[in-house]
Every structure is written in structure tokens, then in C-alpha cells.
Amino acid sequence: xxxxxxxxxxxxxxxxxxxxxxxxxxxxxxxxxxxxxxxxxxxxxxxxxxxxxxxxxxxxxxxxxxxxxxxxxxxxxxxxxxxxxxxxxxxxxxxxxxxxxxxxxxxxxxxxxxxxxxxxxxxxxxxxxxxxxxxxxxxxxxxxxxxxxxxxxxxxxxxxxxxxxxxxxxxxxxxxxxxxxxxxxxxxxxxxxxxxxxxxxxxxxxxxxxxxxxxxxxxxxxxxxxxxxxxxxxxxxxxxxxxxxxxxxxxxxxxxxxxxxxxxxxxxxxxxxxxxxxxxxxxxxxxxxxxxxxxxxxxxxxxxxxxxxxxxxxxxxxxxxxxxxxxxxxxxxxxxxxxxxxxxxxxxxxxxxxxxxxxxxxxxxxxxxxxxxxxxxxxxxxxxxxxxxxxxxxxxxxxxxxxxxxxxxxxxxxxxxxxxxxxxxxxxxxxxxxxxxxxxxxxxxxxxxxxxxxxxxxxxxxxxxxxxxxxxxxxxxxxxxxxxxxxxxxxxxxxxxxxxxxxxxxxxxxxxxxxxxxxxxxxxxxxxxxxxxxxxxxxxxxxxxxxxxxxxxxxxxxxxxxxxxxxxxxxxxxxxxxxxxxxxxxxxxxxxxxxxxxxxxxxxxxxxxxxxxxxxxxxxxxxxxxxxxxxxxxxxxxxxxxxxxxxxxxxxxxxxxxxxxxxxxxxxxxxxxxxxxxxxxxxxxxxxxxxxxxxxxxxxxxxxxxxxxxxxxxxxxxxxxxxxxxxxxxxxxxxxxxxxxxxxxxxxxxx
Numbered sequence: 001x002x003x004x005x006x007x008x009x010x011x012x013x014x015x016x017x018x019x020x021x022x023x024x025x026x027x028x029x030x031x032x033x034x035x036x037x038x039x040x041x042x043x044x045x046x047x048x049x050x051x052x053x054x055x056x057x058x059x060x061x062x063x064x065x066x067x068x069x070x071x072x073x074x075x076x077x078x079x080x081x082x083x084x085x086x087x088x089x090x091x092x093x094x095x096x097x098x099x100x101x102x103x104x105x106x107x108x109x110x111x112x113x114x115x116x117x118x119x120x121x122x123x124x125x126x127x128x129x130x131x132x133x134x135x136x137x138x139x140x141x142x143x144x145x146x147x148x149x150x151x152x153x154x155x156x157x158x159x160x161x162x163x164x165x166x167x168x169x170x171x172x173x174x175x176x177x178x179x180x181x182x183x184x185x186x187x188x189x190x191x192x193x194x195x196x197x198x199x200x201x202x203x204x205x206x207x208x209x210x211x212x213x214x215x216x217x218x219x220x221x222x223x224x225x226x227x228x229x230x231x232x233x234x235x236x237x238x239x240x241x242x243x244x245x246x247x248x249x250x251x252x253x254x255x256x257x258x259x260x261x262x263x264x265x266x267x268x269x270x271x272x273x274x275x276x277x278x279x280x281x282x283x284x285x286x287x288x289x290x291x292x293x294x295x296x297x298x299x300x301x302x303x304x305x306x307x308x309x310x311x312x313x314x315x316x317x318x319x320x321x322x323x324x325x326x327x328x329x330x331x332x333x334x335x336x337x338x339x340x341x342x343x344x345x346x347x348x349x350x351x352x353x354x355x356x357x358x359x360x361x362x363x364x365x366x367x368x369x370x371x372x373x374x375x376x377x378x379x380x381x382x383x384x385x386x387x388x389x390x391x392x393x394x395x396x397x398x399x400x401x402x403x404x405x406x407x408x409x410x411x412x413x414x415x416x417x418x419x420x421x422x423x424x425x426x427x428x429x430x431x432x433x434x435x436x437x438x439x440x441x442x443x444x445x446x447x448x449x450x451x452x453x454x455x456x457x458x459x460x461x462x463x464x465x466x467x468x469x470x471x472x473x474x475x476x477x478x479x480x481x482x483x484x485x486x487x488x489x490x491x492x493x494x495x496x497x498x499x500x501x502x503x504x505x506x507x508x509x510x511x512x513x514x515x516x517x518x519x520x521x522x523x524x525x526x527x528x529x530x531x532x533x534x535x536x537x538x539x540x541x542x543x544x545x546x547x548x549x550x551x552x553x554x555x556x557x558x559x560x561x562x563x564x565x566x567x568x569x570x571x572x573x574x575x576x577x578x579x580x581x582x583x584x585x586x587x588x589x590x591x592x593x594x595x596x597x598x599x600x601x602x603x604x605x606x607x608x609x610x611x612x613x614x615x616x617x618x619x620x621x622x623x624x625x626x627x628x629x630x631x632x633x634x635x636x637x638x639x640x641x642x643x644x645x646x647x648x649x650x651x652x653x654x655x656x657x658x659x660x661x662x663x664x665x666x667x668x669x670x671x672x673x674x675x676x677x678x679x680x681x682x683x684x685x686x687x688x689x690x691x692x693x694x695x696x697x698x699x700x701x702x703x704x705x706x707x708x709x710x711x712x713x714x715x716x717x718x719x720x721x722x723x724x725x726x727x728x729x730x731x732x733x734x735x736x737x738x739x740x741x742x743x744x745x746x747x748x749x750x751x
Contacts, residue, residue: 091224209226303330341364393436418648448739452677484636484637485519485520502612504616541656547646553621555698593618665719667686
């Protein structure tokens with residue numbers, strides 16, 4: 001938009017615009033607000049002192065800069081203070097005081113031997129008359145006016161929601177008019193005047209806040225003082241400078257005012273006047289330095305923040321995988337996808353890897369900082385997933401400080417222990433990582449963790465008080481119906497029937513159509529489960545070093561050999577002979593096993609190469625990636641879950657097991673220190689420590705499958721009985737909601 005677009009504004013409209021703006025500001029104040037502000041003489045004095053002392057006066061632009069520095073904050077500072085969660089009543093009193101004082105104190109900064117400054121002095125007597133409408137509506141008279149209009153049938157409630165946008169629009173138009181009138185002068189003045197004005201305002205904002213905080217003044221009042229010192233009245237400056245030849249910076253200052261007022265940190269939504277000193281933005285930011293589609297717990301947090309806490313939610317994360325459709329379609333959830341650091345390091349020289357370890361967090365730091373501080377609106381609270389810890393915790397802490405937001409860490413694990421898996425615990429990078437994770441983790445306003453063991457470790461060794469928030473399945477993890485099973489198997493039939501171009505016990509004799517699948521058959525309009533179907537075993541993974549899938553592969557080989565021995569099969573039998581008997585519908589004491597392993601990760605290719613070399617008669621493997629909607633259906637269609645998660649710290653629990661439980665799926669899991677917080681042996685699952693133990697469990701659980709596998713059916717019945725009482729929404733309501741409200745409230749009060 002060009003400057004001449006605002007040239008239509010008439011000078012006589014200036015006073016009218018200010019009057020309308022300040023009326024809207026004034027009626028948001030109450031007598032209690034003004035009474036509280038009058039009880040802050042220290043804050044008023046500090047503002048008064050800084051307002052007329054922090055002046056930069058470069059050479060021949062001194063006259064304009066004196067004018068810029070000494071004019072009171074006026075409408076601009078009051079509106080910005082109101083929107084930026086400062087003390088609006090204190091801002092009004094500060095502006096009134098500086099308005100009256102400017103008549104005398106501007107003379108102290110003028111050189112009476114110069115023509116422009118002497119002309120300025122001659123115009124000072126007009127200031128009070130010019131600001132009479134403002135003074136009328138900014139203090140007690142406006143509060144009385146508000147009280148009258150607030151009676152039953154009054155119009156305060158009617159006009160309140162639109163007054164802030166009207167004020168912003170009015171001041172923006174006045175700014176545009178000022179720039180339009182002096183556009184040529186600004187261009188002729190060049191960079192020097194622009195830098196001088198920028199320096200003046202930067203000093204005002206910076207020293208106004210830092211010196212106030214150094215004097216022990218609270219955050220809200222310090223913010224108010226910073227705004228009052230850093231912003232001055234644009235319209236008054238233009239009124240005087242237009243009558244004073246050679247004075248330019250006031251028009252340039254309009255540009256800086258307009259730019260600062262347009263930053264994302266100023267939320268233009270109307271704020272409740274009762275919350276001027278303790279404003280809530282009704283917004284939360286969920287931060288994941290990872291693929292949001294592969295971060296189910298943070299997805300569930302986002303849904304609860306939107307549904308149960310009624311907040312607008314901004315998710316800042318990497319792309320890659322689509323989140324569950326409930327997130328994508330929720331109107332209060334906004335996903336911001338960051339550009340991702342290249343994950344592959346294949347072909348990278350070993351000597352360069354330390355430099356990459358340093359460069360990667362630096363790049364991530366600036367990208368994440370940009371998104372949290374510029375791209376998204378200011379939230380009441382940042383909720384960040386840990387790990388990764390570097391640079392996530394550092395950036396979120398700084399962003400929470402800059403935006404005056406609360407900061408909660410959700411401890412899924414310890415990041416330094418994951419780094420130690422690849423670098424070793426003695427690495428200097430691991431030591432630095434741990435120090436950063438500990439120091440910035442302690443700075444959070446609140447913390448969640450996933451186990452009681454982690455809660456104890458955080459408290460005793462890290463000095464962090466955390467609330468245990470157990471993972472629980474959301475409502476879309478339920479057992480699948482027969483129709484859902486059949487439709488799912490039809491959708492993934494290509495992945496099931498084409499295993500690396502080879503035949504096995506699942507694909508032999510199968511046909512790829514919508515009537516028959518390895519598990520179901522469509523008869524007329526009825527869907528039936530096949531009696532000789534393979535048992536479906538699901539394991540989900542991120543294919544990382546803390547999950548040793550060789551255990552599962554070895555267990556499958558042992559199962560295959562033990563079944564052959566139990567059934568008395570001779571070594572001379574070919575695979576085709578056995579598979580032909582199975583395809584003809586013959587049922588055996590032990591079923592075929594189909595292992596479906598879902599997920600993405602760095603070690604996937606390594607294990608896929610091992611799978612292709614296996615020679616199994618009664619077991620088969622498939623690896624695939626499912627959508628967020630199909631994954632719960634697969635769990636709800638399976639017969640057993642297997643978890644190989646061992647935990648790098650020994651203190652976290654695998655969320656995949658929780659999702660399996662939600663679908664009524666029993667689980668065999670690797671045993672480690674705190675896993676019994678989740679697995680109740682014999683009730684909902686079994687624990688193993690070796691491939692031999694897992695093979696024993698497979699033989700026991702699937703003997704007589706599908707009708708007579710009593711142990712498996714018993715555990716499934718136990719899970720179905722408890723499923724309705726263990727849901728994420730219930731756990732979140734009882735344990736997360738109280739901490740969330742407390743953290744936001746405490747942060748607002750401290751402001």
C-alpha cells in the first residue's frame with residue numbers, strides 16, 4: 001500500500017479519532033483499576049524519569065528527536081499496553097502525567113538559538129488544549145461513564161468486543177496519514193534519520209524494562225513503563241512538526257510505531273477489562289522437535305487442550321507423517337510444520353560428524369526460535385516434548401520468557417541417554433547434553449512424566465517436581481468389528497501378499513480380491529473369520545537401537561522348529577507340501593504366525609535384509625507404515641502384541657503397549673526395571689528377557705488357536721473389562737488439568 005492511500009484523512013478528524021479511541025479505552029477501566037494505579041508512586045516516578053532522560057540527539061536532527069522523545073505516549077502506548085498484558089490504568093496515569101509535564105520539560109532539551117527548537121517552544125502552549133478530549137475520557141470521568149453504561153440495558157457489553165479493533169484501525173490510519181504527508185522528507189533524509197529514530201525507541205523499550213526490573217518493579221508494571229518510555233504520541237508530534245519547518249523524525253517515527261504495533265506478539269482479540277493485570281490468551285502451544293504424526297502422546301495432549309481445556313492450540317513440529325484426522329479437522333488446532341534437518345548421514349566422512357553434531361542444533365535453534373517467537377501467536381503456556389532436549393528446552397525457555405508464557409515439560413525419557421546409545425556415555429557431547437537438559441528442565445514452571453520411577457529420579461537427582469501422567473489410550477483405540485477387519489485387510493492386501501517377491505505360508509494359494517483375505521471371507525453379505533487363519537501378531541517400532549528386533553526374529557525361528565517337532569513333521573517335507581495342506585483348509589494344533597511390524601526408523605533396512613534371509617514354514621513377516629486411522633484398526637484386529645522397547649534410561653514406558661491395551665490386545669513385552677507399572681503379568685500380558693522365553697510364550701498362548709487358546713482369551717477378557725475406565729481423557733482430566741491451570745494462573749499473577 002502506497003503512502004498516498006492515506007492522504008484522504010482530514011486534520012480535523014485527528015482529534016475526533018483520538019477521542020473515540022480513548023473513550024473506548026476509558027470505559028474498560030473501573031474505579032478499582034485507577035485506585036490501584038494511584039497506589040504505585042514508584043512506578044509513576046520511574047516512568048517520569050526515564051521518559052525525559054533517555055534521549056538520543058544526533059546533530060541536526062536533534063529538534064525532531066527532542067520532539068519525538070518528549071511527547072507523551074498518548075493513544076498508542078495505552079492501546080499497546082492494554083493488548084500486551086500491561087497495567088492499562090497505570091499507563092493512562094503515566095500518559096496524563098507526561099502530557100502535563102511535557103509543557104515544561106521539553107524546554108529543558110531545546111536549543112533556543114536554533115530556529116526549529118524555538119518554534120517548538122512557541123507551540124507548547126497548545127498541547128493541553130489539543131489533549132483535552134483525551135484527558136476527559138482517560139481517567140475518572142470515563143470510569144463514571146462506564147458505570148452508567150454498565151447498568152442493566154447498558155451498552156458496554158455490546159461495544160466492548162469491537163472497541164480494541166476500532167482503536168487499532170484508527171491509530172493505524174492516523175499513522176498512514178502522517179507518513180503520507182512527509183513521504184518525500186523521509187526519502188530525502190536517508191538512513192541517518194531512520195537509524196536515529198530506531199535508536200531512540202530501542203533505548204526506550206530496553207532501558208524502560210530492564211531498569212524497572214532492576215529496581216524490583218513487577219513484570220506487568222515494568223512492561224507498562226517500557227511501552228510508555230519507548231512509544232510517544234504520533235499525532236501530537238505531527239501537530240507540532242507540521243508547524244515547524246525542518247523537523248522530520250516524527251514522521252519517520254510513525255513508520256516504527258506502525259511496524260511495532262503489527263508484530264505477532266500483540267493479539268488483537270478483545271481482552272476482558274476485569275483481567276487487565278492478569279490477562280489470559282486462551283491459547284496453548286505444543287512443541288515437538290520431531291514428526292507430529294509419530295508423536296501420539298503430544299497429539300493426545302493437543303486434543304485435550306482443545307476439547308477439555310477449551311484452548312486454541314498451535315502445534316509446532318516437523319512434518320513427514322499425517323496426524324490423526326481428529327487433529328487435522330479440529331477447528332481449534334493449528335499445525336505449523338517446520339522445515340526438517342536431513343536425517344540421513346550415509347556417506348558422511350567420520351571426521352565431519354562432530355561438526356554436524358554441533359551445526360544441527362544451531363540450525364534447529366534458529367528455526368524453532370523463529371516459529372515460536374514470530375510465526376505463532378503468544379500462548380498462555382508452552383507444552384514441550386522431551387526428548388529431544390537440545391535445542392528444544394533452550395528455545396522454549398527463551399520464548400516463554402519473551403512472550404511471558406508458562407512453560408511445561410512433558411518428560412517421555414531422558415534425552416542424554418538416547419544420545420549415549422550412539423556416542424557412548426563417556427562422550428563429551430553426552431555430558432554437555434545432560435547438563436543442558438538438567439539446567440533448562442529445572443527452569444520449567446511445571447513438569448509431567450510417564451512413570452513413578454521417573455518422578456522419583458527427577459525429584460531426587462534433578463531437583464524437578466513432576467506430576468505422573470500415565471499414557472492411556474484415546475477413544476479411537478478400540479477392538480475392531482468384523483467389517484472393519486475385513487475392509488482393513490482388503491486395503492493392505494498388497495502389502496500382505498507381496499513379501500519381497502517371495503512366497504511364504506501366508507501368500508501360498510491366496511487370491512487378491514475383496515472377497516477373500518488370509519483372515520476373513522465374505523459370504524453373501526456376511527463376513528466370517530476363517531478357522532485356519534494365521535494368528536496376527538503386531539509390533540510397532542521406531543526402529544531405533546533401544547529395540548532389539550533380533551529377539552523377535554530368533555523367537556520366530558524357534559517357534560517354527562518347535563511346531564515342526566511337535567507335529568512330527570519330517571525334514572524331507574517340502575514347504576509347498578505343508579503350505580498346500582494349510583491352503584486346503586486343514587487346521588493344526590499350532591497356527592501359522594503373521595508378524596506385522598509397523599513404523600519408520602533408521603534400522604528398518606537392516607532388519608528387512610535379515611527378514612529376506614529367513615527360511616520359515618509357519619511364520620512370516622511384513623513391515624509397513626499405516627495411516628493414523630488404520631493403525632488403531634490393525635491393533636483392534638490383531639491377536640497379540642509384542643513390545644521390544646527396553647528404554648535407554650530404564651524409566652519410561654512404551655506408549656504402544658497402552659494403545660494395544662485400548663484395543664483389547666494382550667502384550668508380550670521385554671522385561672526391564674519399571675515395566676511392571678504397566679504390565680500385570682498373567683492379567684494383561686507376559687514379560688520375557690530372551691528370544692527363548694518369547695518362543696515359549698508363543699507356543700503356550702497359541703496352542704489350540706483360535707478357539708481353545710485359553711490364556712490368550714483370558715487376558716483379552718480382562719482388558720475388555722477394564723478398557724472403559726482407562727482412557728486418556730480421564731487421566732488427563734484428573735492429573736494434567738490441575739497442573740495446567742495452576743501454572744497458567746501462577747504465571748499470570750507473577751506478571
